[in-house]
Amino acid sequence: MRPPVAFLVAAFGLSWVVALPLWLGDGLRTPLVGVLAALMMFTPTVGVLAAWAFSRTPVRQWLRETGLTFGERRGRTALLVLAAWLGVPLLVALSVAASVAVGVLRVDLDGLSLFQAQLRAQGLPVPESLTSIAVTQVVVAVLIGPVLNTIPALGEEWGWRGYLLPRLVGTRGTVAGLLLSGAIWGLWHAPLTLLGYNYPSLGPWAALYFTGFCVLAGVVFGWLRLRSGSVWPAVVAHASLNAVAPLTLLLGDAAAPPDLVVAGLSGVVGWVLLAACGALLLKIFPVRTPQPAS
Template identity: 35%
Template sequence: MKKVVDYRGVLLFLLLSFSGAWLVSLPLWISQKGLLHPFTGLVLLVMMAVPALAVLVVYMLNGGTEKTRLLGLGLGSKGWWRYWVFGWFIVPLFAIFAPFMSSAFGLYTLDVQDFSGFKELLASGKGGVDPDTVPVRLLVFGQLFSIFLSPVLNAVFVFGEEIGWRGYLLPRLLPLGQWPALLISGIVWGLWHSPVVLLGYNYPQHPVYGVFFMMILCVIFGVLFGWTRLATGSIWPAVIAHGALNGSAGVMYLFSKAGTTFDTAHAGITGWTGWILPVLWILILLVTRRLPVSDPPDERLLSFYSLQGPL
């Protein structure tokens, strides 16, 4: 039986996810304080839970006909641990090396000797630590170490997104083919951030064009996260990778030189110079024929259940 996309379920999921994101972020817009609103952190956390709530509603409206195995809540197929290693260690390294890539293109000024930019940030009181009482190099080491703890610390928050994007949406787009499914789900993921990106989130210098940059960022990492999902049949490697990526966001401030600025659209993991290494990883997957994934567990499940009925 031919597999088809359950467009009704997918469109309902997208409607709920996007409208929910805008609804949650509405206080930031109404107050005219934007990201300076005192509840911005809470808004972002609740917003991350919206895709999971959308999946739950779709399940409820389908009268329990949804197949939970398609959400990828298990550990996954044999060899799943390799993809956990990728998410836990390789993804943070993309972010850690991003400032050096940006510096190579002259778009970021490094200071890895005195860490003067980080020291300046701490002196302003934004870091919560007095640089005169604790050696700055020790603080930098602590920050780098904490990045590798972030997959665990952030897992509960990014789970809400991942069960939506890689748990629900990606498998249900597979009848279109792996590449269309990966690219479309990545574009959707990026556009979903629009309510806060338009306020300057991630791209404060480019609040409007930032939506486009965010979309590219999410397509690149959506392909990588989706690769782990398709290869294992589990969302957990993607949860780990997503948590690591979010936890690496501030690494640019560790290595910067005091008195300098940088454009996040060009420098760091959010900028095009920071995308070079993850794109190279994707190219390696293509050359080694690990992408598209051959005989992914999700496609076997789709064949078993058939998408003729509502999912």
């Protein structure tokens, strides 16, 4: 079996195996949905190991080719890690501000009514100093969230940006490789998104919609990988995104809950920002096309 085929078979096949209890149970209402979603993030790493088994590439060469090292210029990689750490929260903040500006998101900064509703839905008491708690959550998500999410984010990124992206870019060109890798990444989420994950109002159509988001986010993550020669900036970006993206709901108004199909970074507003960000990065800071590998 060719290594890329082994990678895709393992990553996609195991994702369905991990998510099977959701399909046999109560879908996203299954109590273990969070645990299963986290476990699913490691299936691309298993795919990388499967590809390595078929490639017979020496370990050190394999680690370098798949981006687990820090690239040829470690200083640049460190700067890109920092840029990802701070840049993703900035994109999320811009998406919230833009959503409010165009009228698709209503925030409640005084009462944080949607945050209160979420606490009550979880059976938790609503503290008097809700604003300070919300501020603390934002600070923790921005500064500490990427650290807490690094391992599961690496579970995905070693596969999609570490292994797959350079091979697609090397054979199909930079833009086509970035777009195709993002589409594959998005479709891999189907065991969850077909159940309405991330976009409950769309039902099974969430699988197609989330793929569009992954294509655009994948351009930014992919640029980080190709520009640095390392997977770590993309890992930090992914970890930060998972930490700060839910903050859109933290600021919402319970009287008009946000529709994440249009609001926030995962909605149409965010798509525009991600597309502009990706295009600017590729234009201003072009990346080197790697040679095709096994």
